[in-house]
Structures are given as structure tokens and as C-alpha cells.
Amino acid sequence: MTVKLLIIGGVAGGATAAARARRLDEYAEIILFERGEYISFANCGLPYYIGNVIKDRDDLLVTTATAFKARYNIDIRIFTEVIGIDRINKRVKVKDIMTGKVYEETYDKIILSPGAEPVKPPIKGIDLENIFSLRNIPDSDLIKARIDADRPKSAVIVGGGFIGLEMAENLVIRGVKTTIIEMLDQLMAPLDYEMSAMVRDHLEQKGVTCYLKEGVTGFSEKGGLTIVHTEKDRHIECDLVILSIGVRPENRLARDAGLAIGNRGGIKVNAAMRTSDSDIYAVGDAVEIKDFISGLPTMTALAGPANKQGRIAADNAMGGKSVFKGTIGTSVVKLFELTVASTGASEKSLRQNNIPCMVSYTYSNSHASYYPDAQMMAIKLVFSPSNGRILGAQIIGMEGVDKRIDVLATAIRGSMTVFDLEELELAYAPPYSSAKDPVNIAGFTASNLLKGDVKNIYWSDIKGLDPKKDVLIDLRDKSELIDSGTIEGSLHIPLNELRKRLPELDKDKNYILYCAVGLRGYLGHRILYQKGFKSRNLSGGYKTYTTGRGKI
Numbered sequence: 001m002t003v004k005l006l007i008i009g010g011v012a013g014g015a016t017a018a019a020r021a022r023r024l025d026e027y028a029e030i031i032l033f034e035r036g037e038y039i040s041f042a043n044c045g046l047p048y049y050i051g052n053v054i055k056d057r058d059d060l061l062v063t064t065a066t067a068f069k070a071r072y073n074i075d076i077r078i079f080t081e082v083i084g085i086d087r088i089n090k091r092v093k094v095k096d097i098m099t100g101k102v103y104e105e106t107y108d109k110i111i112l113s114p115g116a117e118p119v120k121p122p123i124k125g126i127d128l129e130n131i132f133s134l135r136n137i138p139d140s141d142l143i144k145a146r147i148d149a150d151r152p153k154s155a156v157i158v159g160g161g162f163i164g165l166e167m168a169e170n171l172v173i174r175g176v177k178t179t180i181i182e183m184l185d186q187l188m189a190p191l192d193y194e195m196s197a198m199v200r201d202h203l204e205q206k207g208v209t210c211y212l213k214e215g216v217t218g219f220s221e222k223g224g225l226t227i228v229h230t231e232k233d234r235h236i237e238c239d240l241v242i243l244s245i246g247v248r249p250e251n252r253l254a255r256d257a258g259l260a261i262g263n264r265g266g267i268k269v270n271a272a273m274r275t276s277d278s279d280i281y282a283v284g285d286a287v288e289i290k291d292f293i294s295g296l297p298t299m300t301a302l303a304g305p306a307n308k309q310g311r312i313a314a315d316n317a318m319g320g321k322s323v324f325k326g327t328i329g330t331s332v333v334k335l336f337e338l339t340v341a342s343t344g345a346s347e348k349s350l351r352q353n354n355i356p357c358m359v360s361y362t363y364s365n366s367h368a369s370y371y372p373d374a375q376m377m378a379i380k381l382v383f384s385p386s387n388g389r390i391l392g393a394q395i396i397g398m399e400g401v402d403k404r405i406d407v408l409a410t411a412i413r414g415s416m417t418v419f420d421l422e423e424l425e426l427a428y429a430p431p432y433s434s435a436k437d438p439v440n441i442a443g444f445t446a447s448n449l450l451k452g453d454v455k456n457i458y459w460s461d462i463k464g465l466d467p468k469k470d471v472l473i474d475l476r477d478k479s480e481l482i483d484s485g486t487i488e489g490s491l492h493i494p495l496n497e498l499r500k501r502l503p504e505l506d507k508d509k510n511y512i513l514y515c516a517v518g519l520r521g522y523l524g525h526r527i528l529y530q531k532g533f534k535s536r537n538l539s540g541g542y543k544t545y546t547t548g549r550g551k552i
């Protein structure tokens with residue numbers, strides 16, 4: 001019997017599902033409905049098109065409706081919105097947007113991939129002319145046309161998520177003075193605070209102003225300018241506003257059809273990507289899926305999961321048995337010279353869900369330090385205290401970040417432990433890495449902690465030290481203290497003098513050792529520990545302390 005498959009939404013998840021379904025079944029009748037003009041376009045490239053980094057608009061079109069139809073023999077209906085699903089009679093109601101004509105189409109199976117829409121809160125002035133959101137090619141056309149025609153001098157981005165930050169970079173490239181306003185106390189919510197602080201520092205160095213912990217209360221206009229009003233009574237004049245507050249799953253069709261919807265609005269699906277109706281599948285930004293680490297329901301607005309789920313839903317709709325095992329939310333973003341990446345769970349999300357975790361910070365060179373242009377990267381590893389299983393990682397640096405995050409993402413999917421990271425044999429030659437790769441180093445450091453070879457203290461613990469019992473020792477050289485300061489109240493004993501100055505120390509005190517990034521602190525800890533002193537190492541050293549201390 002010929003299967004009739006309808007696919008609703010023709011970009012990341014929908015186009016993948018359509019192509020896979022055709023490869024599996026040459027006889028199926030497949031119709032793909034897309035409300036907009038384009039299928040399979042590169043949403044991820046839109047900020048770079050606005051920034052003129054991607055120069056040719058056609059490069060954003062991964063394929064065209066005509067080319068896709070020719071290759072896959074799929075009935076593609078652009079400018080066509082599905083406006084209702086009648087599950088009892090297995091029919092959908094369809095509207096041709098160009099003519100207004102409404103008609104019906106029967107189905108055997110449906111794959112929903114309607115995506116997510118930018119959040120637009122009901123605040124005063126939100127519909128003013130100079131306020132834009134970015135989801136698709138027409139949105140980017142509007143923003144780009146405004147910049148090309150009016151050469152705006154200033155812009156405000158509301159929301160410090162990854163689309164907002166990519167837009168900040170591209171607006172700066174276009175010569176626009178840019179301000180970001182974010183309600184949370186940090187940019188890039190998937191990161192932990194102290195890691196995100198490095199992102200903020202870098203943006204500020206590039207001239208981007210960041211106002212955190214500050215909600216926007218409204219917008220108004222004056223003399224052709226837009227004024228952004230905030231809850232701290234700031235009134236920022238600008239030529240252009242980009243709203244990038246987050247996205248909301250497009251669930252109206254599913255909700256109206258009576259499909260089960262999760263608490264945060266995602267369409268509920270099982271591991272086969274099947275909704276509460278066994279003939280309807282759903283994928284991508286619109287669905288609620290399982291978090292691979294916590295097992296809890298989550299939603300992720302990322303292209304990788306949407307594409308993989310599209311493939312899995314097509315397999316199952318065409319009679320196969322494929323499973324989506326959950327998401328680890330691996331992401332990477334370029335911000336000027338910085339690469340910012342994360343995978344798995346953050347420390348804060350695990351603590352919110354009462355899942356035990358330990359963390360360690362390491363700073364390693366992207367390749368051998370003696371080969372030119374090595375760059376330091378910061379790695380935060382999050383792992384289970386009971387068995388060392390890797391639960392998450394965040395990396396920030398200028399080179400080699402993407403390959404390390406992918407190794408760690410693979411390790412997480414393989415349920416590997418920090419002890420496995422010690423053993424990984426990764427490619428090495430001086431231009432690419434070191435004989436001990438940054439991933440190995442992260443593994444050694446976390447393993448040391450679990451094996452008891454080192455005892456750590458963290459940047460956020462410093463404020464709770466007891467001055468009567470706890471003594472900080474700065475192990476760095478004098479020139480480093482002069483350059484970057486020290487933690488108030490610290491003794492200064494450079495590491496190389498520590499052995500001979502042991503008589504100055506007291507076995508009844510608790511010593512907290514620190515250096516620039518944690519390595520000399522570890523070496524000092526080994527000396528003190530073996531000489532019978534109580535000591536701990538400040539993980540990530542003075543660098544992590546200084547980036548995190550805004551929060552203390």
C-alpha cells in the first residue's frame with residue numbers, strides 16, 4: 001500500500017525528514033508544506049549575511065524547491081500553511097497564502113517540524129518600526145536593508161543568547177555601536193556564570209556595552225530614534241533594536257489538534273519522535289525531548305538535533321525502528337576572536353535539579369607552546385563525584401575549542417569517565433596540539449581530584465573563608481602580582497620558595513594555595529600535603545577567581 005506522508009515545515013527538520021522518507025520509499029506520496037517562500041535555508045547563516053560576511057544571499061539557500069523536487073520527487077508547496085489537523089478523519093486543512101484558497105488533504109502519517117518563533121513580550125512599544133526579530137530570510141532582508149540604506153550608528157540587542165551575541169558581532173562589523181541588555185546576571189545562559197564572564201569581558205573589549213540583570217520595560221520614539229527603557233531607569237537612544245529574547249515552540253497546530261503538550265509548550269514525543277497520536281511525529285525546535293544527562297524533559301533550539309530527529313521520524317513513519325536517545329545540547333559560537341562552546345549539563349543546571357556533581361578548571365594551550373601562535377583555552381569539566389562520568393563541559397578560547405568540545409561531546413555520548421579522558425590518544429604534532437592534549441589535561445586534573453591527589457576549593461568559596469583559620473597563599477612570581485593584583489589578605493610565597501619557607505607555616509591552619517590558573521597551586525598542594533599541612537588548591541587559580549568574582 002502506498003503511504004501518504006505530509007510534512008509540515010520545510011527547513012531543518014522538515015527537509016531532512018522529506019529527503020530521508022523518499023530514500024526509504026520510492027513509492028510513497030510525500031507532500032511538504034512550507035508557509036514561507038524558502039525551504040531548507042541556512043537560518044544559522046543569517047547574522048553573517050547581515051554582517052556582509054556572507055556576501056551572496058543565494059548562498060543561504062541550501063537548496064531550492066525546484067531542485068529538491070527534481071532530486072527527491074516530493075510535492076513541495078511553498079507559501080502554503082497547514083491550518084488544522086482533523087485526526088479523526090485523517091485530513092489536514094491547508095491555506096494557499098498567495099490566493100487565500102483553503103483546501104483539504106488526506107494523510108496516513110504526518111511529520112510536524114514547525115520550529116519556534118521569537119518571543120515578543122507584550123511590553124509598551126514592542127511593535128515600533130525600528131524593532132526587529134531574526135528568524136528567517138525575510139527578517140534578515142529587512143534588517144540588512146535598514147542597515148544598508150540608513151547606515152545606523154547605534155543598536156540595542158535585547159537578550160544575550162547566542163543569536164543576540166552573533167548579531168552583536170555582525171553589527172559591530174557593520175560599524176554600529178552596539179549595546180546588549182540582558183535580564184539574567186550573565187550572557188549565554190547555557191554557560192555557568194564564571195565562564196560567561198569571560199564572554200562579557202571579550203565583548204566589552206570589542207566595544208559592546210553590556211547591561212546585565214536589567215529588564216526592558218518599554219520602547220518609545222523621539223525624532224526618528226527608538227528609546228529603550230529599562231527597569232533601572234535607563235533610557236537608551238538607538239537607531240535599531242533587535243529582539244533576541246529566546247524562542248517559543250510553534251505548537252498551535254498541535255495544541256488545536258489535541259496532541260499532548262509539555263509544561264513549557266513543547267510538543268511531547270517519545271524516543272521514536274512519535275506524538276501522543278501514533279500517526280503523527282514531531283521534531284526540532286517545537287518538541288519536548290529527553291535530556292541525555294538528567295533524563296528530564298527539555299527543549300533545544302539547535303540545528304543538529306532537529307536534523308537528526310527529522311531523520312529518525314522519517315525512519316519510523318516509513319515503518320522502521322529508530323530511536324532518539326536524548327540531547328546533550330552541544331553548541332559553539334564565534335564571537336569576534338573568541339570561540340565559546342558547551343556540551344552536556346552545566347554545573348548550575350545540575351545543582352538546580354539536585355544532581356551531584358564536581359567541577360574542575362584547566363587552562364591549556366591550543367597547541368605546543370613553543371610553536372608560534374598557541375592560544376590559551378579555558379575548560380570547565382563537570383563530572384559525577386561517584387564514578388567520574390562526564391556530565392558536561394564548557395570551553396572558551398581562540399583556537400582549537402571546536403575540536404576539544406567535540407571530543408568531550410563524544411565522550412559524554414559514550415558515557416565515558418574522566419579516567420577515560422586520561423587515556424584518550426589524540427592526534428599530536430606541535431602545530432595542532434601537545435603530547436598531553438587539553439582534553440587529557442582536563443581528565444588528569446579531574447581524576448586527581450577524585451583519587452584524592454588534590455583537594456580543591458573554588459572561586460565562589462573564597463568569600464566564605466574564616467580569616468582565623470584559613471590562610472591564602474599566592475604562589476605566583478612577584479611580577480605577576482604587580483601586573484594583575486592578588487586576593488586581599490594573601491601571603492606571597494612564590495612556588496619555588498615554598499619548600500624553604502615551610503617553617504613559616506602552621507600545621508593548625510588551613511592553607512589555600514593559588515597561582516595563575518591552578519597548576520602551581522596543585523604542585524604546592526602536593527608539597528604541603530606530604531609535609532603534613534592542611535591545604536587546598538584554588539581550582540582555575542586567580543584567573544577563574546577574577547572572572548567569577550563579579551558574582552560574589
Ligand SMILES: Cc1cc2nc3c(=O)[nH]c(=O)nc-3n(C[C@H](O)[C@H](O)[C@H](O)COP(=O)(O)OP(=O)(O)OC[C@H]3O[C@@H](n4cnc5c(N)ncnc54)[C@H](O)[C@@H]3O)c2cc1C
Pocket residue numbers: 008009010011012013014033034035036043044045046047080081082083113114115116134135136163250253283284285286300301302303304306
Ligand atoms: C538567526 C539564527 C541563527 C541560528 N544559528 C544556529 C547555529 O549556529 N547552530 C545551531 O545549531 N542552530 C542555530 N539556529 C537554530 C536552528 O536554526 C534551529 O534549531 C533549526 O532550524 C530548527 O529546525 P526546525 O525544523 O525545528 O524549525 P525551522 O528550521 O525553523 O523550520 C520551521 C519551518 O516551519 C514552517 N512552518 C511553521 N508552521 C507551519 C505551518 N503550519 N504550515 C507550514 N509551514 C509551517 C516555518 O515557516 C519554518 O520555515 C539558529 C537559528 C536562527 C534563527
